[in-house]
Amino acid sequence: xxxxxxxxDEGGRxxxxxxxxxxxxxxxxxxxxxxxxxxxxxxxxxxxxxNQLAHPSVKVTKVYVVTINGKLLPEHGEKMYNGFEIETDxxxxxxxxxxxxxxxxxxxxxxxxxxxxxxxxxxxxxxxxALGFEVKSLKRIQHGTITLEGLKRGQIKxxxxxxxxxxxxxxxxKRTYDKxxxxxxxxxx
Numbered sequence: 001x002x003x004x005x006x007x008x009d010e011g012g013r014x015x016x017x018x019x020x021x022x023x024x025x026x027x028x029x030x031x032x033x034x035x036x037x038x039x040x041x042x043x044x045x046x047x048x049x050x051n052q053l054a055h056p057s058v059k060v061t062k063v064y065v066v067t068i069n070g071k072l073l074p075e076h077g078e079k080m081y082n083g084f085e086i087e088t089d090x091x092x093x094x095x096x097x098x099x100x101x102x103x104x105x106x107x108x109x110x111x112x113x114x115x116x117x118x119x120x121x122x123x124x125x126x127x128x129x130a131l132g133f134e135v136k137s138l139k140r141i142q143h144g145t146i147t148l149e150g151l152k153r154g155q156i157k158x159x160x161x162x163x164x165x166x167x168x169x170x171x172x173x174k175r176t177y178d179k180x181x182x183x184x185x186x187x188x189x
Contacts, residue, residue, distance in 0.1 A: 009036050016041070020043070024043065026164045029041055030042040030043070036138070036155070037140065038137075038139045039064070040142065042143055042146055053167075058173070061115060061142070062117075062143050062144075063141050063143075064113070065111065065137075066113075066135055066137070066139075067122060067136040067137045067141045069174050070129050070133050072100070072112060076100070077102075080097070080100050081099055082097075083096060083097040086123065088120060089103075094120055097122050098126050100115075103116075145163070145170045
């Protein structure tokens with residue numbers, strides 16, 4: 001958290017290139033984590049892989065653990081699943097969808113698993129804000145087939161050949177066969 005995923009930040013904020021070893025400077029992040037978010041960030045010099053992972057038409061699953069202030073109700077989950085318009089940074093309106101699974105729901109705060117197959121900028125924060133909630137913490141735990149398993153905070157690990165192969169297989173399947181946005185099962189509580 002607190003680091004920007006750009007290579008140069010116009011606001012003079014700290015970038016991830018200050019914390020990764022110099023020999024990895026040629027790697028580019030896939031998508032981004034904003035400075036208030038933590039979690040998994042895939043970096044690669046494989047331009048084709050970046051295009052496939054980031055392309056809106058491919059619908060790559062990204063999973064987050066999100067804590068919000070207040071109690072999320074099933075109807076909020078239903079609304080996010082069915083989708084509603086949020087404003088993009090350019091001022092356009094876009095339909096945003098998310099699947100929400102409860103981890104812990106209480107009156108003062110709720111911790112949820114949020115699954116996206118879109119990558120609108122600050123999408124999760126904007127969707128919760130539209131429902132009257134503030135995101136307290138947001139951590140990406142999965143991107144496609146890659147998870148945080150075995151990674152400590154701030155740790156950098158090369159992807160194993162099998163992980164790369166699995167990810168590429170997943171992307172190829174995604175392109176040819178995209179059933180429903182999400183599995184309807186386990187959608188709400």
